Amino acid sequence: MTETSLPAPVVGRDLRKTFRRETGEVVTALDGVSLAVGTGSLTALVGPDGAGKTTLLRLMCGLMPPDAGDLAIMGIDVTAAPQAVQDILGYMPQKFGLYEDLSVQENLDLYADLHGVSLEQRRAVYPRLMEMTQLGRFRDRLAGKLSGGMKQKLGLACTLVRAPQLLLLDEPTVGVDPLSRRELWEIVLKLVREDGLTVVVSTSYLDEAERCDHAVVMHAGRVLAQGAPAEIMAEAAGCTFLATAPEGMPARSLQARLFALPRVIDAVPEAGRVRVVRASAEDRAPLAIDGADIPLEAVPARFEDGFMMLFHAVADEGVRNTMTVRTPRTGGGDAVVVEVHDLVRTFGDFTAVDHVSFQVRRGEIYGLLGPNGAGKSTTFRMLCGLLPASGGTLRVAGADLRTSRAAARERLGYVAQKFSLYGQLSVDENLDFFASAYGLRGGRKRERIAWAKQQFELDRFSDLASGQLPGGFKQRLAMAAALLHEPEILFLDEATSGADPLARREFWGRITSLSEQGVTVIVTTHFMEEAEYCDRILILDAGRSLAEGTPAEVRSRADTTDGRPPTMEDAFIAIVEKARQERNNGPARSAA
Known part of the structure; x- marks a missing residue:
């Protein structure tokens, strides 16, 4: 059989899949999805939570059948022969079973x-797997002792073990x-470009989709567009600009105000300015x-700009609501808190x-950045009074956390990384529980719960178990619970x-309003572009401080590449790599 006559890796036509929640509500996960994946190509599935990306991948694996439509993997009907499909593919789910x-x-x-x-x-x-993943010197280390990035590389190696x-x-x-992330993508690109492996990847990082051969943009179980990344970028051609904030206005404040304008599709801080996507290339008004x-x-437009243009046409405009927050109990000022x-x-x-x-001053947004295992979460837990310090001094909101953790x-x-509320309790029950835990009672408690539900648009989910909320609304509920008692x-x-x-x-619009x-x-x-919302950032690695300053000061520590100014991600990688090189080479230089 010649290469041109080989069956296509993935061909799906009019795929449909629904699920029924415990409440009886029917959720449409896939609604007429069609796609084809070329041999030796890299295809990205992109879209918001609930778009259907994971369901589509699980159908490809034969882990569940479609309700309707046709799906073939390497010429094999997945519904008719799921085991035959599973014998020839590798699947790495979000939570790989290490x-x-x-x-x-x-x-x-x-x-x-x-x-x-x-x-x-x-x-x-x-x-080859050990060389590719750089895990060779960690063969005897327990998987539970690996950093998050190393665990992902091990998961990928286990997925590739049978070629x-x-x-x-x-x-x-x-x-x-x-x-x-960069190291993982180097592995994936090597597999595709050098080994000719066909890869389909779902991702929340739109710069990753820009590296792929083909992109499938999904929303609410449907395909909004698919094609080469350049075709998606073309959706925003002539519509993208960099805006300069007025003197004294932080870029994040300009971002929040521009994003609220009716003919602005997107606005996001970028290197001290704000990247703006307007609704049409014909929009010329200031x-x-x-x-x-x-x-x-x-x-020039980039993939994310095109994605936002496509998404704007179908997204709920409610996300642009502004946030109303009461003034903190102790007032403003620039005191160190x-x-x-x-x-x-x-x-x-x-x-x-x-x-x-x-130190962090009142009203600041302060970012703690670092690789997996850098000490960020441990520092966080100490700042929140959840973990005692072994040494040093730590004062938060006027309280010494070594002696007055409860008061602080x-x-x-x-708000934790993983959804940490009670999944079996409804939205109302979670809000009621946390309001009581924060000492709210009577009318004050009812008032704050009503505020939270209105502010975060949770009313329609009042009786739904929080574990069944769409991902974006889980985040809203977590934020609402954290703000019930108006923390400083x-x-x-x-x-x-x-x-x-x-x-x-x-x-981030809500966070800007709070600040x-x-x-x-x-x-x-881990989204380096989000560091641009911060007033100052601190980069940690191996538990030590590597750099601190404003985003502009940190970016200045990276070299210009490809004729473009360094991004925050460029600076982060440069700072961490330099510190690791110095740490590894230090003893040798001293001996010399």
Whole structure:
């Protein structure tokens, strides 16, 4: 059989799939989806939570049948022969089943055993997998002791252990830091470009879709558009600009105001300015804020701009609602509300946080950035009073957390990376529980719950179990619960991980509104563009401070590449790589 006569890796026609919730509501996950994937190509499935990406991948794997439509993998009818399909493809779900009490090598061996990979085949494939993933020197380390990025690479290695003909990856880089994300994509691109493997990947990172050969843009179970990334970019041709904020106005404040304008499709901070997508290339009227025209500079469109143009036509305009927040109890000003000096946290002989110091002033948005395992979450838990420090001083909202953690927690709000409310309780029951836990009673409690439901558009989900909420509304409920008691300081730990671009715009619009009214916000994120919303950021690695400053000061530490100014991601990678190189080479230089 010649290469041109090989069956296409994936052909789907008019695929439909529905699910029934416990409440009896029927949810349409796929509504007439058709697509074709070329041999040796890299295809991206992009779209918001609930678009149908994961359902489509699970249909391709034969894990569930479609209600209607036809789907063939390598010429095999998936509905008729799901096992035959599963024998020739590799599938890495969002939560890959690593065994954390087994070593790297033992996990690989287990998956090789499950897939019937012979010893001879293992001798051929293991060295390449170890080299590709750079896990060779960690063969004996328990999977549970690996960083998030290393776990993802091990999951990918286990998926590739039997050399599949088709590789399906469901959000492989969610929750992964920029350095690990880059390394994962180097592996994927190598598999496609050098080995000719066909790969289908779902992703929340639209810059990742821009690297693919083919992109399928989905929303509410339907395909909005598909084609080469350049075709998606063309949707925004002539509509993209960089706006300069008036003197004294932070870029995030300009972003929130521009995003609320009726003929603006998108606005997002970018290198101290705001990237704007207008509704039409024919829109030539000046954009004005508070009566002042905003200078605009035309720039080429990118994939995210085209995505937002497509999405705007079908999205709920409710996401553009502005947020109303009361003034914090202790008022405004620029007083220091978080003061950390020589903070240390050890676990046995392991130092997770190593003499970290910083200050945060009232109303600031302060970002803690770092690779997986850098010490961000440990620092966060100490700041929230959830974990005692091993050394140093830590004052939050006027309280010494080494002696008065309970007093400090009353003035804090916290939104975790993973949905941490009670999934079996309804939206109303969760809000009622957390309002009581924060000491709200009577009319005051009813007032704050009503505010939260109206502000976050949760009324229509009042009786729905929170675990069944669409992903974006889980995030809204978590934020609503955290704000019920009007905290002075809000902690956000990877709160937008896995969220689509529109949900992140909505989220940051709310955070900007909180900041402008005096609420202090401390945030961790792996989306480097979100660091542009911060007043200052601190980059950590191996528990130590590497760099602190405004976004502009941090960006200045990276070199210009390809004739373009450095991005925050460029700076993050440059700072972390330089520190690791110095750390690794330090002893050798000293000996010399």
